[in-house]
Amino acid sequence: MDIALVGIGKIALDQHVPSLESSADWELAATVSRHGTVDGVPAYDDFDKMLEENPGIRVVSLCLPPVPRFDYAAKALKAGRHVMLEKPPGATMAECAALEALAREKGVSLFATWHSREADKVDAARDWLADKTLKSLTVTWKEDVRRWHPGQDWIFAPGGLGVFDPGINALSIVTKILPDAVHLTDAVLSVPENRQAPIAAELSFYHPGGAEVSCTFDFRQEGEQIWTIEAVCEEGTLLLTHGGGQMYLDGVAQGETETGLAGEYPRLYAAMAKLVRTGGIDMDLSPMRHVADAFLLGRRDLVEPFEF
Ligand code: NAP
Numbered sequence: 452m453d454i455a456l457v458g459i460g461k462i463a464l465d466q467h468v469p470s471l472e473s474s475a476d477w478e479l480a481a482t483v484s485r486h487g488t489v490d491g492v493p494a495y496d497d498f499d500k501m502l503e504e505n506p507g508i509r510v511v512s513l514c515l516p517p518v519p520r521f522d523y524a525a526k527a528l529k530a531g532r533h534v535m536l537e538k539p540p541g542a543t544m545a546e547c548a549a550l551e552a553l554a555r556e557k558g559v560s561l562f563a564t565w566h567s568r569e570a571d572k573v574d575a576a577r578d579w580l581a582d583k584t585l586k587s588l589t590v591t592w593k594e595d596v597r598r599w600h601p602g603q604d605w606i607f608a609p610g611g612l613g614v615f616d617p618g619i620n621a622l623s624i625v626t627k628i629l630p631d632a633v634h635l636t637d638a639v640l641s642v643p644e645n646r647q648a649p650i651a652a653e654l655s656f657y658h659p660g661g662a663e664v665s666c667t668f669d670f671r672q673e674g675e676q677i678w679t680i681e682a683v684c685e686e687g688t689l690l691l692t693h694g695g696g697q698m699y700l701d702g703v704a705q706g707e708t709e710t711g712l713a714g715e716y717p718r719l720y721a722a723m724a725k726l727v728r729t730g731g732i733d734m735d736l737s738p739m740r741h742v743a744d745a746f747l748l749g750r751r752d753l754v755e756p757f758e759f
């Protein structure tokens with residue numbers, strides 16, 4: 452299937468383009484970006500023009516930051532195209548619901564992707580936890596924003612999510628692997644005094660079985676980068692490291708370690724191909740609901756200014 456890629460920035464070039472190039476399902480047929488291009492692929496800087504001139508491109512993948520994404524998604528859906536959304540699927544819950552309603556009205560596929568859910572050991576973690584009794588779940592997601600998002604001021608602007616940009620990846624795993632739904636009870640958001648979005652956050656959740664569920668997110672981590680989820684159960688302890696790329700049961704590694712995002716995006720594009728073939732919609736907003744709740748309920752602590 453021909454596909455157009457919109458927003459040729461960091462994640463498009465790091466992951467989307469290589470995943471499309473190595474897939475038998477997809478042909479990258481056009482790009483839309485004000486500055487970015489991909490060698491050998493017809494490039495547009497006007498989205499309307501690309502849609503108009505390419506009726507054969509039935510699928511559009513949007514790699515823009517969340518705030519500008521709605522307008523592009525709505526235009527594509529109105530033009531009868533199937534749409535794949537980078538995470539988070541939008542800037543607000545309501546605009547995501549509006550996109551889903553539009554997709555249903557138009558009878559096209561819409562996919563809110565959560566790339567971390569495709570990390571190598573996430574399914575195995577979900578399967579192991581399915582019949583266990585959880586005592587505690589501790590998420591530690593600490594990375595260096597300067598290293599992973601160099602110069603991306605949008606991330607600290609309204610709608611950019613700040614540390615929840617990576618934190619929502621952890622929440623996408625938690626909402627996939629836990630058999631029971633949790634909900635936020637308490638949050639502390641550390642917001643640099645010159646920015647609009649938090650650079651760190653501490654979250655606590657209610658768990659129906661009484662387990663202690665908490666997250667620590669921090670964008671100021673230098674040195675070792677940490678993306679771990681530890682689940683202590685009555686029957687043993689599960690540890691996910693490398694953002695879901697490795698799993699330990701009672702300290703014993705389960706299979707090889709997969710690092711980085713390399714396996715995640717090919718799996719997302721395979722899932723999109725299946726959705727399009729079956730006419731499906733996948734708009735699970737549960738990770739984003741927890742982030743929205745943190746912004747609703749969280750206490751704000753002002754911290755020192757941040758510059759890239
Ligand atoms: P980015 O490089 O800053 O932005 C992607 C592209 O979007 C830019 O190159 C820009 O292309 C376009 N864009 C930016 N602002 C725009 C605006 N206001 N209107 C129209 N186009 C605009 O960001 P990114 O790191 O690729 O992240 C994009 C999305 O992918 C985010 O939602 C992020 O959470 C997600 N993501 C990122 C990573 C990562 O490691 N960076 C990993 C996984 C997921 P032009 O200027 O050429 O138009």
